[in-house]
Amino acid sequence: MISILKKVYFLIILSVFFTGGCRAFDFGRAEINKILFINAIGIDKANDGSDDIVVTAVSKNIEATTGERDGSSESKTNANIFTSRGMTTFEAARNLSAYSDKKVFYGHVEYILIGESAAKDNILEYLDFFFRIFAARLNTKVLIVKDGSSHDIIKNMADEDIFIGDLLKSLLDEKKELSISDEIQIIQIMNMFDNIYMSPYIPCIEMKSYENDNPNEKKSKDRLQLAGFALFKEEKMFEYITDKMARGFNWIRGKVDSGVIVVKDPSGESISLKIIDARTKIIPKLSKGNLDVTIEVYFFTNVSDIKGTKDIFKKETLDYLEEQQENIIKKEIMEILSFAQKNNMDFFPISDEVYHKYPVFWEGIKDSWSEVFPKLKISVEAESVINRTYDIKEPIKSGYGVKE
Amino acid sequence: MADQSMELNSENLRSLIDHSSDITFKDIYIGLEKNIKVTLVFIEGLIQKEYLSNFILKPLLESPNFCSVEKEAIILDLIESGSLYFPSQKKFKDIDSVTSEIFNGNAVLIFDKSHTAFSFSVQGFESRNVTEPSGENVIKGSKDSFVETLSTNISTIRRRIRTVDLIAEEFIVGKQTRTPLNIIYIRNLTNKDLVDEVRKKIQSIDVDGALTTSIIEEHIRSNKYSPFPQLLYTERPDKFCSNIIEGRVGMLIDGLPVALISPATFLQFMQAPEDYSQNFIYSSAIRLLRFTLTFITLYLPGFYVAVTSFHQEMIPTQLALSIQVSKEGVPFPSFMETLGLLIAFEILVESGIRLPKTISQAFSIVGAVVVGQAAVEAKLVSPAVVVIVAATAISSYVMPNQDFSNAIRLWRFILTIFSSIAGLFGMSIGGLLLLYHLCTIDNFGISYLSPFVSSNTMQYQDTLIRMPMFFMKKRPVDLKTTNKKRQS
Structure with a gap:
């Protein structure tokens, strides 16, 4: 045994000397300072009428901290943007190397932004490259740019103080505050598009113009924000859903973490309730060959804000509030459900639940699912509890401490 | 040496050894008529002169017993029967x-x-x-250490282990140095085969001198080409004794203030004497830290090289960008930076050992400034590599045993080179070779990685963590001791 070990040692030590400087045997070694770490990549359809694809790659620009720079640091932006075009995504991406000073590396791509035109065309054509290459990660987040192109967004953001990748990260980290969007990774997209019984969905971002509150700057300011979902019919984008409709969609998906529900107290004043926990169950039921589906939602809220001055902490009032918030949620859900059934798009997907509960029955109806789904009887049940009131119970009102 | 047929008399002895100035021959005449010639031979500096004059010469010349004797034979009888004021004497022909x-x-x-x-x-x-002890200091524990004198060392051990079964067997090692070497074990406890095996190996040592521990170690260990130490050495009598009563064999060499213990396993080099004098939870935490840091000091430079030059996708984006920026303008590839800095660190350590204390302080400042700052500013190495090598170096000092630490240092280089050839793939191959190498080491039938590799023993009470003492009821099974239990 020892002689075998010796041979192995010998061979390996030999290989160090003979292959150390050899290009052919470097097993893909690349020095870290010769690599361009792409953080976000935008894919658009060329807007000049041709079939070309425009790829916009952006990498974060960290100034070297060591060594003196001669005072002109403010001209530097925080993002390095590279744009190129080609017949396919891969060709366009490869064309980046033509003028990039470093090796373009897709291992750190965290966000893929897809322009609206590309999403409406055929999203899979554009994304195939990222499904395929091993360097790109399967947990890359994909976002659709609503009403615009990714190239514009990336260019716009280059002037901002914050790097686009960092901004997207914090936007997605805070998604649960409003529960109107979500984070979808590329592997989930692969699965969704593979499932022929469901309509895929991808979250959106949009650039919205606001009045600028900073007196020293331009009048209007563009802000990047999450904007619901883009829904797909097969490979083509069909429609956007935003705000309450998007939240209704998240209710059915069971992805609501938090959010605000505004209800009225008996005297007509507004009360804000904060969703603190929510559970959703999609329960298909088969009785006498008839399939119907019940969506059960169960959630808790806390009182965060009372506009009026009345004491609401009586059983009748609370019941009244609970019923109101249940109805609001029900309405949100019903809205998205009727939208789905009208357009025959099962994006929840209810087909999965049916398959899991009644696999044999599913075999019989799966081919005609597109006919079954629009006529499916779906009922929504919501139940809720108002839990807590935070630091104070009744609203502060003047004269409260004075004995009458 | 002397011819066997040579007669024992002062003339012959003189011709044999009277060419060194420190050997003293002194003829004295005793007896009634002062006509019986006796030659006193000794080496100056090795003997206590007062003893010689007070307890041997004085009675020989002045005691009435001796002064009245006429014949040499009677004097011999008198000495043998104890008329000299001396507890023991040996007679030779x-x-x-x-x-x-x-x-x-x-x-x-x-x-x-x-x-x-x-x-x-x-x-x-x-x-x-x-x-x-200079190297193995503990807070809670005995403060004595072994010295160069063998008899003092044995008495130190005797004071700790008072059983009649403690055996100290003496051997003479070295053709020129004639160094006494004692093996210490406990009869009826230590495995007899182990003692026989050690005895046989020591008897077969054929060298000129036994002035260093390596002479013994390199003859006793089984894997002669391994960088890993296979004998545990210690300067602490308490550590030595705890190993002896565990069923191991100890070796003490005259002239060396360290004791050797055999067979040693990988685990022993990770155990420090404090582990057994402190709270077991604390000791376990420290023990785990030690294992982790050993792992870090072994793999960190290789991992850094592999990750920065092969698997950049493994680094978190922000960190990758920071490393990239720190490496901007450095002309060398990562592995050359890392290996270069590791070698520079070894040079600092090696030259620091030889320097006198007064110079070494200035030297270490120069070393730190040159390596840590000037090299970074001159864009010879990137700050990230400096941090990595510093972390590696600091981690290597938690190991309680210097020999083991040296072996790990060697393997660190091998793993870094492997990493620079083929990334994490190369590093894992290097790791496998290391594991394979450790598995091949076997001393006196006890595998180096025991108890991790012996599935039948399940003695993990004192491995990655140190369990309370009442969990350690049995001696290590691998030692095959006659008496298996240490607590009943």
Whole structure:
């Protein structure tokens, strides 16, 4: 045994000397300072009428901290943007190397932004490259740019103080505050598009113009924000859903973490309730060959804000509030459900639940699912509890401490 | 050495050894008529002169017993029956033993006519006092250490292990140095085969001198080409004794203030004496930290090289960008930076050892400034590599055993080179080779990685963590001790 070990040692030590400087045997070694770490990549359809694809790659620009720079640091932006075009995504991406000073590396791509035109065309054509290459990660987040192109967004953001990748990260980290969007990774997209019984969905971002509150700057300011979902019919984008409709969609998906529900107290004043926990169950039921589906939602809220001055902490009032918030949620859900059934798009997907509960029955109806789904009887049940009131119970009102 | 046929008398002895200035021959005449010639032979500096004059010469010349004797034979009888004020003496008839007695520091009386010699153990040479251990200090624990004198060391052990079964067997090692070496074990406890095996190996040592521990270690260990230490050495008598009562064999060499323990396993090099004198939870945490840091010091430079030059996708984006920025303008590839800095660190350590204390302070400042700052500013290495190598270096100092730490240092280089050839793939191959190498080491039938590799023992109470003492009811099974339990 020892002689075998010796041979192995010998061979390996030999290989160090003979292959150390050899290009052919470097097993893909690349020095870290010769690599361009792409953080976000935008894919658009060329807007000049041709079939070309425009790829916009952006990498974060960290100034070297060591060594003196001669005072002109403010001209530097925080993002390095590279744009190129080609017949396919891969060709366009490869064309980046033509003028990039470093090796373009897709291992750190965290966000893929897809322009609206590309999403409406055929999203899979554009994304195939990222499904395929091993360097790109399967947990890359994909976002659709609503009403615009990714190239514009990336260019716009280059002037901002914050790097686009960092901004997207914090936007997605805070998604649960409003529960109107979500984070979808590329592997989930692969699965969704593979499932022929469901309509895929991808979250959106949009650039919205606001009045600028900073007196020293331009009048209007563009802000990047999450904007619901883009829904797909097969490979083509069909429609956007935003705000309450998007939240209704998240209710059915069971992805609501938090959010605000505004209800009225008996005297007509507004009360804000904060969703603190929510559970959703999609329960298909088969009785006498008839399939119907019940969506059960169960959630808790806390009182965060009372506009009026009345004491609401009586059983009748609370019941009244609970019923109101249940109805609001029900309405949100019903809205998205009727939208789905009208357009025959099962994006929840209810087909999965049916398959899991009644696999044999599913075999019989799966081919005609597109006919079954629009006529499916779906009922929504919501139940809720108002839990807590935070630091104070009744609203502060003047004269409260004075004995009458 | 002397011819066996040579007669024992002062003339012959003189011709044999009287060419060194420190050997003293002194003819004295005793008896009633002062006509019986006795030659006293000793080596200056090895004996206690007062003992010689007070307890041997004085009675020989002045005691009425001796002064009234006329014949040499009667004097011999008197000495043998204890008329000299000395607890023990040895009688010799051959010149060979007499010479070795003299060189061992005894004084010898030679009676020419009857060809007889008596040796008296009046050894009294300068020796160092028992001091605090220099390398293995503990807070809670004994503060004595082994010294250069074998007999002092054995008495230190005897004071700790008072059983009658503690055996100290003496061997002489080295053709020129004639160094006494004792093996220490406990009869009826230590595995007999182990003792026999050690005895056989020590007897087969054929060297000129036994002045360093390596002479013994390299003859006793089984894997002769391994960088890993296979004998545990310690300067702490308490650590030595705890190993002896565990069922291992100890070795003490005259002239060396360290003791050797065999067979040693990988785990012993990770155990520190404090582990057993502190709370077991704390000890376990420290033990885990030690294992983790050993792993870090072994793999960190290789991992850094692999990750920065092969698997950049593994680094978190922000960190990758920081490393990239820190490496901007450095002309060397990562592995050259890392290896270069590791070598620079070894140079600092190596040159620091030899320097006198006063210079070494200035030297370490120069080293730190040059390596840590100037090299970074001159864009020879990136700050990230400096941090990595510093973390590696600091981690390597938690190992309680310097020999083991040295072996790990060697393997760190091998793993870094492997990483620079083929990334994490190369690093894992290197790791496998290391594991394979460790598995092949086997001393006296006890595998180096035991108890991790022996599935039948399941003795993990004292491995990655140190369980409370009442969990350690049995001695290590691999040692095959006669008495298996240490607590009943």
